[in-house]
Amino acid sequence: MQLFGSFAILLALVLAGYGVLAGIFGLARRDTRLIASAQRAAMAVFPVVTVAVFCLVGLILRNDFTIAYVAEHSNRALPFYYKIAVLWSGQEGSLLFWTWLLSGYAFIALLGARRKARGIAEATAPGNLAAATAGAGAAALAVPATRAATDEEEALSPRLAHRNLMPLAAVILGAIECFFLLLNNFAASPFVTLPVATPPDGNGLNPLLQYAQMVIHPPMLYLGYVGFSVPFAFCLAALIKRYPGDRWIHVTRRWTMVAWLFLTIGIVLGGNWAYRVLGWGGYWAWDPVENAAFLPWLTATAFLHSVMMQEKRGMLKVWNVWLVFATFLLAVFGDFITRTGLVASVHAFAQSDIGPWFVAFFIVALLVCGWAYFRNRDFLKSENALESTVSRESGFLFNNFILLVITFAVLWGTVFPVVSEWIEGQKIDVGRVFFDRINVPLFLFLLFLTGVGPLLAWRRTSLNSLKRNFTAPAFVGVLVAAASLLGGVRDPYPIVCFGLAGFVLTTIAMEFTRGAAVIRRRGGGGILGGWPAALTQLTLRNTRRYGGYIVHVGIILIAIGIAGSGLNQQTQGAMPYHAQMRIGPYTLVSENYTQNDNANYASNSLEVAVERGGQYVTTMYPARRFYKASNQDQSMVAIRSTPLADLYLVYAGNDPNSGDPILHAYWNPLMVWIWIGAVVTALGTLLAMLPNRRPSGGAPGGVAAKAAAAPVEEVHA
Amino acid sequence: MGTGLVAAFACVFLTAMVAYFLLTGGEAQLEDSPREAELRALRERKRTIYDNLRDLHFEFLAGKLGEEDYRRGRGALEQEAAQVTRKMEGRA
Incomplete structure (x- = not known):
């Protein structure tokens, strides 16, 4: 074999x-x-x-x-x-x-x-x-006479x-x-x-790695990383061949969405693994390997937004090509970091001398990208210019700018230990504070743009349209921020985040309800004629747009979960039999202490009764395992999740003097919304990848059909 | 010895399968001529403009756009569509 x-x-x-x-x-x-x-x-x-x-x-x-x-x-x-x-x-x-x-x-x-x-x-x-589409001449020039012909060509x-x-x-x-x-x-x-001689075991x-998430997390992450090779190949091929038109960007976008979906799932599963396994109460530590996965995700996200500028208006072609290139190169960089142990990380499960191979490949790939770009840069000339700073285009530009600034900040923070070692001879880690201080305000601004972008018109937005679209969401946003302040939240970042979440969710709700209202007015709500049918029709007619909004809902839910970490509490102490500990609204009571042994590991487990207001809630079993083959021990975290908060218990070892088990307890508000948000994001992405369903006539699609099928002169008229 | 023989046989079998796959099959299709490709790109551009018109109209009906924004957007898109049509006629 x-x-x-x-x-x-x-x-x-x-x-x-x-x-x-x-x-x-x-x-x-x-x-x-x-x-x-x-x-x-x-x-x-x-x-x-x-x-x-x-x-x-x-x-x-x-x-x-x-x-x-x-x-x-x-x-x-x-x-x-x-x-x-x-x-x-x-x-x-x-x-x-x-x-x-x-x-x-x-x-x-x-x-x-x-x-x-x-x-x-x-x-x-x-x-x-x-x-x-295959033939030339007069027949090919004719504007399609029927909807069917238009649809066929479109497909x-x-x-x-x-x-x-x-x-x-x-x-x-x-x-x-x-x-x-x-x-x-x-x-x-x-x-x-x-x-040497074959060992007995x-x-x-x-x-x-011995957790359910680790069986699925690396394949998902790899499917994401590797998947970016396909849009890269199509993009580079289109550039080298100077492929006319913008349809090649459709192919590139679809493959990018596939890889983006897998990478998103991989990153979230990684965070979930860190949360459930590493036992420090968190899910993201700006670890180099986490960052390595996050970097291509950021550039791919930027591409999935800016590509709309190219498709709709023939703009940002150079930008888009380089975003695809950068995403691929960052994916290779991610593999390089994970596989070579270039930067110390809890995730870098391998250290080796294959670094020079990766460096050589990276340089060759960069040179090929540079050569293809400089040879064909005239092919990427923009067809239109930005007409106003208050427009959908500028919203996308800001979005891309912020994503790129975050990418550079994360990249710089990740490679800084290596750079500092080159310059000063010692590795200096920038630490979590650096990443948080730079990225948190940027992400909040990105959330704001998530709400603003869809409300702006292409080309230019008048003051009247701004008032019409922004009054209600801004009102809700301020209301939510004020409510969280009154509810006891004192940290400014969570307050702003909750307010922005209210703002964005209102804009998305408005997008759905306004669209569905048009369908209902035109009798497109189906036999039942109700809102659910109209909303379904609306979504299926433009899966990319409304799937995208659902992705935004998922991102907002994740942001709410992250903002909740500003309210975390934690405590630690020895827990002899019947000892008590208080955390959040709970009282924890030590009930029992057990030991187990099997062929793979030996374990110590603590039985903790959880009470709230004197009432029994549940029993939790934080444990610590000792794996015999690898001679390593590992904490087994016990978690109780509710929509409001997680109770997170870690068996932190035994007191060296008394031998009593030590319990580390965390109370993490809103944590579960991160995982729910990730599921919503994945579902939204899947929806966005579905083909649009054409309306059968009558509804706004009727307008669409007329516009799509009519000769230009008729549209003018 | 027996295992080595089985492995060698498996290697030969795999190579034969791959060689068969490589040597059988038809020809690839090459893309259209540059002129056809350019015409196709223009038709695609025109369809995109029609899609943009449709989206604009829908947003107007949904109340997202005021009369002023709608007229300006529609005028610009119609102008763009006319330009593309002229280009297509020029290449006919």
């Missing part, structure tokens, strides 16, 4: 290399057979790497400790599901896992291109859509862009695969055998 796995990653490298070379020669000579062969090679990489992944998983499940990776990261007593997680728990395995996901993305993109090519061939065949354009850009995008994806396969083969092979999986 070890030999077969090694052979598979070598074969995958050969295939990826062939795909790149054959693709380049095929495109240069316009040789359709060679291009097709290159694309098939690029597709074949995925099943071949899958074979290698299966081989490694097989070796882990069989406890084959002749393999260094298995001996280092697994052990016999490890449960089955954690053995699967061993695949990405160490450097060599996680790099193979990265390659697998990357080849999987490339496979799906190529498969999609083949399917689209067939669909285009059918749609443009004689007798179907007459000269819809066809992004498919054409996908198909036309795929050969070059496949070459770019293949080149990225080559880099990772070189690492898999020559720098960090997971199939290397131990140079392995070192075991890091106890920090």
Whole structure:
């Protein structure tokens, strides 16, 4: 199995290399057979790497400790599901896992291109859509006479862009695969055998990784990181080919949304893991590896907003291209930090000498981006200029500016220890205060823009429109801020955050209700004619816009949860039998102290009765485990979540003198809204990825249909 | 020895499968000519402008835009659409 796995990653490298070379020669000579062969090679990489992944998983499940990776990261007593997680728990395995996901993305993109090519061939065949997009001449110039033709063309354009850009995008994806396969083969092979005698058991999986979240968190994060390779490949291909029009940006945007969704889920699961596992009562510490995931998320978020400027008004083309490039490069940077241990982090589970490989790849990628940009920068000329500072465009510009400032601040804070070591010879950590002081006000301003942006008109907004749209949300915002002040909140940041949350949620509610009201007026509420039907129709007719608003609701809920941390309380003390402790509205009573032992770990557990106002509420069991294979101990946090606050108990060890268990208790208000907000954000993103449902007529879509189908002269009239 | 033989056979089988996949299949489709591509881009631009008109009208009906903002926005979009149409006619 070890030999077969090694052979598979070598074969995958050969295939990826062939795909790149054959693709380049095929495109240069316009040789359709060679291009097709290159694309098939690029597709074949995925099943071949899958074979290698299966081989490694097989070796882990069989406890084959002749393999260094298995001996280092697994052990016999490890449960089955954690053995699967061993695949990405160490450097060599996680790099193979990265390659697998990357080849999987490339496979799906190529498969999609083949399917689209067939669909285009059918749609443009004689007798179907007459000269819809493939033909030139008078027929192609005619404004589509019917809605059906318009819809067909609308559906066809992004498919054409996908198909036309795929050969070059496949070459770019293949080149990225080559880099990772070189690492898999020559720098960090997971199939290397131990140079010494086979140990009877392995070192075991890091106890920090033995949690349900860790089985799903790294794959999600990696799907996000790796996913940005696809929009990068399409964007770079469009730039190099000088692909006319803006439909290529649709392809890039859709793939970015996929990766953004996975990265968002990955980041939140990581925060959830930190909260439930690390036992310090928090979920985000501006740790370098957390920041590494956050950086591409920020630039991708900026892109998903600024891309609308390009689609709607043909503006910010250079900006968008560089945002896509930066997102990809930051994703590679994130992997570099996680895998090389460049900066000390609780998350950096590997330290190695593959750093120079990453530096070389990063420099080559940057040079290619720079070359493609300078060679084709005239292609990215803006079609329109900013007409007013009070407009939707300026809202997006501010949004992007703030996101970029946050990105630079986080990047600087993350790499500062390395920079300071170069300059002064010692690592200086900027600490949490630096990140909080810079980013909290910026994020609050971003929240404000989240509410303002959708209320502004494109091009220019008059004073009348401003009054009409802002009065009610501003009133609600001030009311909520005043209520939180009266409710006892004294820290200015949470007060501002709650006020802004009220403001933004009101603007979003107005967007939905106004739109649904139009549909109801036009009889588009369905048979029932009610608000739910109208709201559903409204959302499905423009999934991107209204899905985007739902994402904003999710972000606001997350912000409310984060603001709640300004009200946290904590206390610590020894808890002998029947001792009591007070935290928030609760009284904690020590009821029992137990010990357990199994093949994987030994544990100490404290039984704590929770009372509120003299009434029993629940019993909680904070514990501490000692993992035998790795000789490490780990806290098992007990959490009771309610919509108002979390009660968070940590078994912090035993008193050295009395031997009594020590309990660290936290009371974290509004915490659960972070996780609820993340779910809402994910659902909103999924909704935004759905295609729009066209109205059947009558409703405002009737107006839309007329506008879309009518000749320009008619629109003028 | 037995395991090594099985592994070698598996490697040969995998290579044969991949080679078969590489050597069979049709040709790739190349994109349109530059002129066709340019026309297509203009048609796409025109459709985007119509979409913008539709959104503008919807926002007006929803009460988000005043009469003044709506007229200004509509006029600018119609002008843009006319420009694109002229470009398309010029390339016919």
